[in-house]
Amino acid sequence: MSEGTMSLTLKVWRQKNSTSKGEFKTYPVSGISSDMSFLEMFDVLNEELITKGEESIAFDHDCREGICGMCSMYINGRPHGPKNAITTCQLHMRSFKDGDTITVEPWRASAFPIVKDLAVNRSAFDRIIASGGYVSVNTGNAKDANDILIPKEDADEAFSAAACIGCGACVAACKNASAMLFVSAKVSQLALLPQGKVESQKRVENMVAQMDVEGFGACTNTGACSAECPKGISLEHIARLNREYFSAKLTSNNV
Amino acid sequence: MSNKILDAKVPEGVLETKWTKYRSTVPLVNPSNKRNIEIIVVGSGLAGSSAAATLAELGYKVKVFCFQDSPRRAHSIAAQGGINAAKNYQNDGDSTYRLFYDTIKGGDYRAREGNVYRLAEVSTYIIDQCVAQGVPFAREYGGLLSNRSFGGTQVQRTFYAAGQTGQQLLLGAYSALERQVGMGTVKMHARHEMLDVVNIDGKCRGIIARDLVTGKLERHFGHAVLLCTGGYGNVFFLSTNAMGSNVTAAWKAHKKGAFFGNPCYTQIHPTCIPVSGDHQSKLTLMSESLRNDGRIWVPIKQNDTRKPTDIPENERDYYLERRYPAFGNLVPRDVASRAAKERCDAGYGVGASKMAVYLDFSFNMDRYGKVEATKRGLVDPDAKTIRELGKEVVKEKYGNLFDMYKQITGEDPYEIPMRIYPAVHYTMGGLWVDYNLMTTVPGLYALGEANFSDHGANRLGASALMQGLADGYFVLPYTIGSYLSNEIRTQSISTDHEAFVEAEKAVKERLEKILSIKGSKTVDYFHKRLGKIMWDKCGMARDKEGLEWAIKEIQSIQREFWSDVRVLGDANEFNPELEKAGRVADFLELGELMCVDALNRNESCGGHFRTEYQTEDGEALRDDENFAFVSAWEYKDANQFELHKEELHYENIKIAQRSYK
Ligand SMILES: Cc1cc2nc3c(=O)[nH]c(=O)nc-3n(C[C@H](O)[C@H](O)[C@H](O)COP(=O)(O)OP(=O)(O)OC[C@H]3O[C@@H](n4cnc5c(N)ncnc54)[C@H](O)[C@@H]3O)c2cc1C
Ligand code: SF4
Ligand code: FES
Numbered sequence: 034m035s036e037g038t039m040s041l042t043l044k045v046w047r048q049k050n051s052t053s054k055g056e057f058k059t060y061p062v063s064g065i066s067s068d069m070s071f072l073e074m075f076d077v078l079n080e081e082l083i084t085k086g087e088e089s090i091a092f093d094h095d096c097r098e099g100i101c102g103m104c105s106m107y108i109n110g111r112p113h114g115p116k117n118a119i120t121t122c123q124l125h126m127r128s129f130k131d132g133d134t135i136t137v138e139p140w141r142a143s144a145f146p147i148v149k150d151l152a153v154n155r156s157a158f159d160r161i162i163a164s165g166g167y168v169s170v171n172t173g174n175a176k177d178a179n180d181i182l183i184p185k186e187d188a189d190e191a192f193s194a195a196a197c198i199g200c201g202a203c204v205a206a207c208k209n210a211s212a213m214l215f216v217s218a219k220v221s222q223l224a225l226l227p228q229g230k231v232e233s234q235k236r237v238e239n240m241v242a243q244m245d246v247e248g249f250g251a252c253t254n255t256g257a258c259s260a261e262c263p264k265g266i267s268l269e270h271i272a273r274l275n276r277e278y279f280s281a282k283l284t285s286n287n288v
Numbered sequence: 289m290s291n292k293i294l295d296a297k298v299p300e301g302v303l304e305t306k307w308t309k310y311r312s313t314v315p316l317v318n319p320s321n322k323r324n325i326e327i328i329v330v331g332s333g334l335a336g337s338s339a340a341a342t343l344a345e346l347g348y349k350v351k352v353f354c355f356q357d358s359p360r361r362a363h364s365i366a367a368q369g370g371i372n373a374a375k376n377y378q379n380d381g382d383s384t385y386r387l388f389y390d391t392i393k394g395g396d397y398r399a400r401e402g403n404v405y406r407l408a409e410v411s412t413y414i415i416d417q418c419v420a421q422g423v424p425f426a427r428e429y430g431g432l433l434s435n436r437s438f439g440g441t442q443v444q445r446t447f448y449a450a451g452q453t454g455q456q457l458l459l460g461a462y463s464a465l466e467r468q469v470g471m472g473t474v475k476m477h478a479r480h481e482m483l484d485v486v487n488i489d490g491k492c493r494g495i496i497a498r499d500l501v502t503g504k505l506e507r508h509f510g511h512a513v514l515l516c517t518g519g520y521g522n523v524f525f526l527s528t529n530a531m532g533s534n535v536t537a538a539w540k541a542h543k544k545g546a547f548f549g550n551p552c553y554t555q556i557h558p559t560c561i562p563v564s565g566d567h568q569s570k571l572t573l574m575s576e577s578l579r580n581d582g583r584i585w586v587p588i589k590q591n592d593t594r595k596p597t598d599i600p601e602n603e604r605d606y607y608l609e610r611r612y613p614a615f616g617n618l619v620p621r622d623v624a625s626r627a628a629k630e631r632c633d634a635g636y637g638v639g640a641s642k643m644a645v646y647l648d649f650s651f652n653m654d655r656y657g658k659v660e661a662t663k664r665g666l667v668d669p670d671a672k673t674i675r676e677l678g679k680e681v682v683k684e685k686y687g688n689l690f691d692m693y694k695q696i697t698g699e700d701p702y703e704i705p706m707r708i709y710p711a712v713h714y715t716m717g718g719l720w721v722d723y724n725l726m727t728t729v730p731g732l733y734a735l736g737e738a739n740f741s742d743h744g745a746n747r748l749g750a751s752a753l754m755q756g757l758a759d760g761y762f763v764l765p766y767t768i769g770s771y772l773s774n775e776i777r778t779q780s781i782s783t784d785h786e787a788f789v790e791a792e793k794a795v796k797e798r799l800e801k802i803l804s805i806k807g808s809k810t811v812d813y814f815h816k817r818l819g820k821i822m823w824d825k826c827g828m829a830r831d832k833e834g835l836e837w838a839i840k841e842i843q844s845i846q847r848e849f850w851s852d853v854r855v856l857g858d859a860n861e862f863n864p865e866l867e868k869a870g871r872v873a874d875f876l877e878l879g880e881l882m883c884v885d886a887l888n889r890n891e892s893c894g895g896h897f898r899t900e901y902q903t904e905d906g907e908a909l910r911d912d913e914n915f916a917f918v919s920a921w922e923y924k925d926a927n928q929f930e931l932h933k934e935e936l937h938y939e940n941i942k943i944a945q946r947s948y949k
Pocket of ligand 2: 202262264
């Protein structure tokens with residue numbers, strides 16, 4: 034509920050395109066209601082900038098309800114900002130105080146080049162999925178859905194892995210810019226289900242190989258990824274990926 | 289107005305076998321020819337991803353476009369509650385016929401029988417396909433799939449994955465799509481926006497797209513083009529749609545000859561988080577599935593300012609249960625929304641704005657709590673223990689929705705009832721398509737929310753996901769054969785063809801025009817003004833006078849936009865403001881057509897409620913004598929549209945006054 038309005042100072046990363054050099058610019062904003070979302074505060078700032086004749090700040094967003102994974106701001110040194118288990122678009126201004134200075138940057142990782150200002154290119158994630166993050170079943174090949182019995186616990190665990198929104202906060206949070214949490218979520222989801230078991234060996238090998246090709250760093254088990262993940266994807270999935278990976282490597286033809 | 293009659297090409301024969309027969313006789317394209325046929329799919333939501341993956345599996349060469357940075361982010365990802373299928377796993381009397389019947393009735397007898405029956409028929413394959421892909425639907429302890437109920441039905445046929453069903457279904461379709469990308473059969477173009485279709489000799493042969501990162505305009509040829517570009521609810525500015533959802537692709541097609549079907553049929557969803565202030569950029573849905581376990585009420589006294597938990601049971605008006613005892617809280621959306629508006633307009637609304645009603649879970653939390661207590665063998669548990677146990681059950685079913693609510697409002701729905709109000713959610717209208725899903729332009733198809741088919745004047749909950757996937761996985765891949773089998777001799781047309789050159793030039797000039805105005809008002813300024821007019825005059829209640837006024841007003845905003853909008857930056861760079869401007873310009877034209885259509889339809893049906901046409905107790909009053917048709921509008925020139933009609937025939941269902949009492 035509304036508790037008056039705030040004035041804030043924003044330090045925002047501005048960068049024209051992937052090849053130019055970027056810098057922080059400082060913008061004062063006022064009249065910010067605590068009911069506004071963080072992105073609505075950016076809307077207000079952008080409207081002001083345009084009215085003043087300055088170009089608005091580019092940032093990615095779409096659903097604005099925490100599910101599409103498009104929004105991606107690194108706020109005061111944390112991906113998606115100060116609160117746990119939410120995305121940037123779900124962050125509300127009631128989490129800040131009048132007079133605060135807020136620093137906003139894009140995700141920083143060499144595998145996620147900057148497009149403009151706060152928007153980055155995360156197509157590496159799509160290529161990782163294309164390398165094996167699926168079950169090979171053509172349309173029309175399926176048998177009756179209830180022919181496959183899946184224990185509720187497994188279904189729930191697979192679901193909790195499948196909740197990943199592909200936002201990339203895990204990469205932005207990791208000092209090595211590793212994509213291990215993202216990859217493990219998909220590997221784990223499909224390894225837990227009978228439909229995915231058949232290909233699990235090939236899948237984990239291909240996805241890990243693609244992750245390396247894309248230039249993501251190595252996983253050193255620091256756990257910052259999971260702590261910053263808006264969907265609370267658990268480190269257990271990384272453990273499961275490692276088990277899958279080592280058992281695949283033991284028997285693999287592709288070593 | 290001339291009234292040309294449109295042919296929907298629904299196959300002859302008995303309803304139950306129409307599709308099976310047609311499917312087995314539709315001409316095929318042999319595998320070696322498929323390799324030479326290129327198909328463009330615009331949109332990567334449920335409809336686009338499923339179509340693209342399936343067509344590529346069949347051997348066609350496919351190109352996919354989406355404006356987000358990844359196909360996985362299409363707006364389908366946000367669907368919460370579930371997907372219908374006539375599996376009858378609950379043994380509660382469901383069947384293909386019942387799903388068909390519920391959908392026609394729910395749509396207030398304004399949908400095409402043949403299409404809807406086919407939809408109900410293929411619904412069961414969708415669930416099989418998704419499970420095979422690894423979609424983690426909710427399950428029972430025995431390992432079988434679980435179901436819930438949605439509005440407008442009396443069976444449990446909705447499959448779900450917590451409150452994230454759309455996400456899980458889309459990730460399934462996306463993985464099928466990426467599998468084809470990996471195999472090189474699909475070429476993906478993310479961060480691309482389609483800005484025109486290209487017709488050559490009366491057939492659709494490609495598109496003009498803008499690479500949103502570099503701003504470069506591109507020409508793409510296709511033997512056929514599929515628009516799977518979603519709905520246009522954002523014409524209202526505030527809606528539950530994602531910020532980028534737009535009408536641009538459909539509108540460009542409309543201006544190039546595709547008729548627009550039933551543009552005024554809009555779905556206003558009853559359970560959304562109310563507007564909190566002028567800064568609001570979008571509205572958030574609270575899934576219809578919540579109506580399974582939540583009871584809707586307002587105080588019996590007007591302007592009651594007590595806390596909801598302080599209002600005793602006998603001073604609450606469970607108005608849906610009162611007015612519609614047979615369906616209660618599960619009446620269809622149009623009915624529930626109007627009932628909420630009626631209570632708020634009459635002064636019974638709650639919350640600071642008084643434009644909200646309560647959605648209360650306490651009753652069901654206690655009911656679940658008691659069951660849990662019994663299961664655990666607790667003797668005489670106190671009220672607090674029961675409530676805690678019940679909370680756990682509710683949390684498992686709707687946890688993410690409750691968290692979302694708390695995040696946005698700062699209030700805890702486990703403790704006090706949610707405040708909800710209707711919001712724009714879905715558009716039943718869209719490009720007119722025949723039984724093959726082809727628009728009035730040969731070779732140009734529309735799938736998913738972008739077409740007008742299947743839902744009539746009101747869509748039932750959990751049926752959009754079903755329709756998107758039905759279109760993409762199980763309908764279009766067959767029906768497109770009837771067109772492409774005649775195209776096997778068509779060589780790829782060079783994109784140097786003058787039609788491509790001209791289309792690109794027109795797109796370029798329009799972008800330059802927008803940038804050259806350098807006026808004084810932002811794009812959002814115009815969008816908000818349009819939205820307010822649409823909501824006030826073409827929203828939950830419409831009338832002749834208001835619509836006539838709105839048409840004039842929108843036309844004047846169009847003129848103002850083209851002389852006073854301010855868009856900075858360049859066309860040859862990443863420029864989100866420029867993208868937005870183009871979309872709003874199209875919304876301004878669409879908004880006018882929606883009002884024209886609403887004005888023309890002198891009856892009330894489903895989501896289209898003309899206050900002049902209502903029954904004594906305030907229900908929608910249809911006029912089957914004069915309006916049992918689909919309105920399909922042809923674009924003639926700026927502000928000029930011509931009406932064509934597709935007559936609707938009900939051979940298998942007795943058309944009746946819709947009743948949920
Ligand atoms: C919050 C919410 C919850 C919902 N919950 C449910 C539910 O529980 N059950 C249910 O059945 N339905 C639900 N719906 C409705 C349902 O989600 C949608 O109708 C459906 O997902 C639409 O799918 P689609 O594939 O047609 O389009 P979308 O998923 O909207 O995809 C559109 C695609 O087109 C692309 N696109 C658009 N324009 C262009 C352009 N010009 N150039 C290039 N690409 C373009 C976009 O990038 C995107 O990829 C819900 C809707 C909302 C808003
Ligand atoms: S694992 Fe978490 S942080 Fe990483 S992409 Fe998925 S949702 Fe985002
Ligand atoms: S905008 Fe979709 S998750 Fe934030």
